[in-house]
Amino acid sequence: MSHLFTISPDFSPDHISGWYIFNTWLQKQTGEAIHLQMYDNFKSQREAIKNDSIDLIYANPFDAAMLVREKGFLPLVKPVGISDEAIIAVNAKNTIEDVAYLSPGIRVAVTEDPDVHLMGMIMLEPGDLDANTVETHIYDTYVLVAKHLLRGDADVGIFLAEAYDDLSNMIKSQLKVLVRSQISIIHHSLMIGPKLAGKRNEFQSLLIDMSNDAKGKDVLEGLGFEAWIGVEDEEMEFMIDLMDTLNT
Numbered sequence: 091m092s093h094l095f096t097i098s099p100d101f102s103p104d105h106i107s108g109w110y111i112f113n114t115w116l117q118k119q120t121g122e123a124i125h126l127q128m129y130d131n132f133k134s135q136r137e138a139i140k141n142d143s144i145d146l147i148y149a150n151p152f153d154a155a156m157l158v159r160e161k162g163f164l165p166l167v168k169p170v171g172i173s174d175e176a177i178i179a180v181n182a183k184n185t186i187e188d189v190a191y192l193s194p195g196i197r198v199a200v201t202e203d204p205d206v207h208l209m210g211m212i213m214l215e216p217g218d219l220d221a222n223t224v225e226t227h228i229y230d231t232y233v234l235v236a237k238h239l240l241r242g243d244a245d246v247g248i249f250l251a252e253a254y255d256d257l258s259n260m261i262k263s264q265l266k267v268l269v270r271s272q273i274s275i276i277h278h279s280l281m282i283g284p285k286l287a288g289k290r291n292e293f294q295s296l297l298i299d300m301s302n303d304a305k306g307k308d309v310l311e312g313l314g315f316e317a318w319i320g321v322e323d324e325e326m327e328f329m330i331d332l333m334d335t336l337n338t
Contacts, residue, residue, distance in 0.1 A: 092123040093145035093286060098278060099132055100150060100203040102256045103231070108312030109148075115309045119296050120289065131230065132202045145283040150174070151276045152204035155330045163281045164290055165326040167297045167318035174276045175251035176209035178268045181239050189268050192217040192246065197225045199235040199244035208336055209271050210248030236261050252314075276329060279321050294320055 095116075097109055106128070113126040124146065129135035136153070138144050139161060149157055151174055157163035178189055186192060192214065200207050211221065227244055229235050232253040238244045240261070251270055254262070280297065282290050300306035301317035310317060 092125045094138075094143055095124050095126050095146040096129060096135060096138065096144055097126075097148045098150040098153070098203075099129055099135060100201065100206070100232075100250055100253065101148070102253060102314065103233075104256055105313050108309070108314070111312055112309050115300075115306065116296075120293060122286070122289070132204070142283075145285050146280070147283075148278055148280050150203065150205050150278055151329055151333055152208065154279065154281070154326060155333060157281055158326060158330060162284045162287070164287060165321035165323065166280045166282050166290065166294045168277045168279045168321050169313075169315040170317045170319050172252070172277065172315065173274050174205055174209075174278060175271045175273065176206045176213060177249040177251045177254045177270045178210060178213050179236075179239065179247045179249060179254065179265045180245065180268060181242065182264050182266045184245070184266065187268070188216075189214055189219075190216040192219060194219060194223040195225065196245040197227055197243070199227050199229060199238050199247045201229055201232060201235060201250075203250060205276060205333065206250045207248060208333075209273070209276075212336060213269055213271060214246070233257070233261075236265065240264055275332065279326065280318070 095113055101109070110126055113124055117124050127138070129138065139147070139157065142161070147157065147163070180186060196219070198214075200210065214220075214224070227238065229238065232249050235244070235247045235249060236257055239247045282293060286293070297318040298320055301310055
């Protein structure tokens with residue numbers, strides 16, 4: 091039986107091939123048949139999760155609560171030194187330098203990435219802005235968020251910091267960052283579902299040791315990671331509680 095592995099749709103397009111190579115490495119190391127399935131958006135991925143189709147997932151922190159509390163997933167690892175942060179950016183021609191001076195009614199470009207959207211809206215609060223006082227436009231990717239900022243179709247863009255940093259230098263030269271979050275403890279995690287739960291320790295050990303092997307290190311570099319570090323249940327519960335607090 092083949093197990094289904096998927097990646098949160100907010101991953102950088104630059105790393106698509108890296109994830110397929112990682113999946114091949116994982117199959118060889120574990121001896122398990124694992125099929126990597128990419129979803130174009132959060133809605134279709136969540137449908138697959140609700141239908142119990144997913145056995146492994148590199149999940150965003152917002153979805154972690156559903157995966158753990160409703161679907162019985164367990165955390166395996168997270169990338170060393172990488173946390174989920176949000177950026178508020180505007181067109182470089184915009185004279186505003188501080189979110190406190192943004193005005194109600196502005197057009198905010200976002201993706202469906204829930205944790206980044208949540209953090210971004212919190213970061214807009216100094217301007218007395220919330221979901222009721224801004225005009226929200228949802229796009230499929232962060233590249234499209236940037237594109238609409240540059241075209242003047244939006245006044246503000248909310249980005250996953252990692253995705254913003256991965257934009258081309260030409261695009262970034264035409265944008266201006268107003269604020270970048272520094273929460274540091276919110277992160278994506280590689281998680282394992284109930285069908286593979288009995289293999290949790292084996293998978294976790296292989297992943298943590300991955301950077302000690304030359305081939306494994308090359309595969310990690312293709313994902314933009316240095317190494318994996320284990321995530322224990324208590325750490326995951328703490329992050330889920332924090333996301334719940336931010337969302338209230």
